[in-house]
Amino acid sequence: MSGDRSGDAVYNRIALLRAEQGVTRRQLAEALGVHYQTVGYLERGEYNPSLHLALRIAEFFGLPVETIFSTAPFPRISDARSQ
DSSP: OOSOOGGGOOEEOHHHHHHHHTOOHHHHHHHHTSOHHHHHHHHTTSSOOOHHHHHHHHHHHTSOHHHHEESSOOOOHHHHHTO
């Protein structure tokens, strides 16, 4: 069995949403009850959230979970603007 888990990747918009709303990693982590480094791991794709954590993140931002998380990469904002 290969160590390649790229097919298991979960992409997210956490960093973008945090920046838009002026929320620090520590603030988000405290609201979610996780360590602030966990938020960093999630943002960098080094850690996939549990379903429960993904739902809590969606609730925090007031958005549907599929707006924040995807199994396919999100288009870059610059790519979307050029269309």
